[in-house]
Amino acid sequence: MGIRYARTSYTDLASFADAAFDAVVSFMALMDGPRFDPAMAECCCARAGGSPSASPTPASSPVAPGWIHDEQGVKVSRVVGHYFDPARWVERFRFADAPAEAPEFVVPRFDRTLSEYVNTLTGTGFVLKRLEEPRPSEEYCQAHPGQRGWREHAALFLHVLAEKPAEKPASDSSRPGPASPTTSR
Numbered sequence: 001m002g003i004r005y006a007r008t009s010y011t012d013l014a015s016f017a018d019a020a021f022d023a024v025v026s027f028m029a030l031m032d033g034p035r036f037d038p039a040m041a042e043c044c045c046a047r048a049g050g051s052p053s054a055s056p057t058p059a060s061s062p063v064a065p066g067w068i069h070d071e072q073g074v075k076v077s078r079v080v081g082h083y084f085d086p087a088r089w090v091e092r093f094r095f096a097d098a099p100a101e102a103p104e105f106v107v108p109r110f111d112r113t114l115s116e117y118v119n120t121l122t123g124t125g126f127v128l129k130r131l132e133e134p135r136p137s138e139e140y141c142q143a144h145p146g147q148r149g150w151r152e153h154a155a156l157f158l159h160v161l162a163e164k165p166a167e168k169p170a171s172d173s174s175r176p177g178p179a180s181p182t183t184s185r
């Protein structure tokens with residue numbers, strides 16, 4: 001069976017029925033859009049047990065981040081500032097190996113704190129199962145020394161695994177319940 005691709009916003013998945021999917025996976029997208037809370041609410045298109053797994057750039061990468069280098073140009077530390085500042089900003093960058101004539105990337109950024117990510121997810125009703133901050137391997141850093149800072153000083157990614165609990169069956173109100181306790185004086 002082929003894959004059906006649909007183009008829509010992760011803040012509006014109304015075209016999919018609730019519980020239509022086994023799992024929801026988002027990779028490198030949630031940090032690029034506003035309205036994280038409706039995005040999480042829309043994950044109800046996952047079945048019970050389905051997990052939204054997000055991979056935004058981390059809470060440790062807010063506006064005005066930067067590396068401190070030693071005399072050899074090796075990254076020795078990372079500056080983190082404005083962590084709690086909710087202001088949106090626009091990042092402009094070029095990949096180091098891109099041709100000179102390549103246009104720069106212009107990307108809106110919606111930095112969030114770790115607690116905002118986690119509390120929005122759990123506030124939506126998901127149960128947090130696991131957090132990971134994956135880092136490049138030692139072998140990868142040897143082959144790509146410019147990436148070593150993401151192994152030694154700061155996390156580039158935040159991975160979140162959460163589950164939607166099974167819904168409790170509605171209680172049958174027609175059944176007689178236990179007699180209410182009565183008090184007499």
Ligand SMILES: C[S@@+](CC[C@H](N)C(=O)[O-])C[C@H]1O[C@@H](n2cnc3c(N)ncnc32)[C@H](O)[C@@H]1O
Nearest residue numbers: 008009010011026027028029030031032033034
């Ligand atoms: C850094 S790119 C990553 C693309 C891809 N996931 C990857 O790993 O190569 C972030 C993507 O998020 C998309 N995006 C931003 N807001 C979105 C939204 N509300 N709904 C769906 N995608 C969105 C952007 O259009 C962009 O393609």
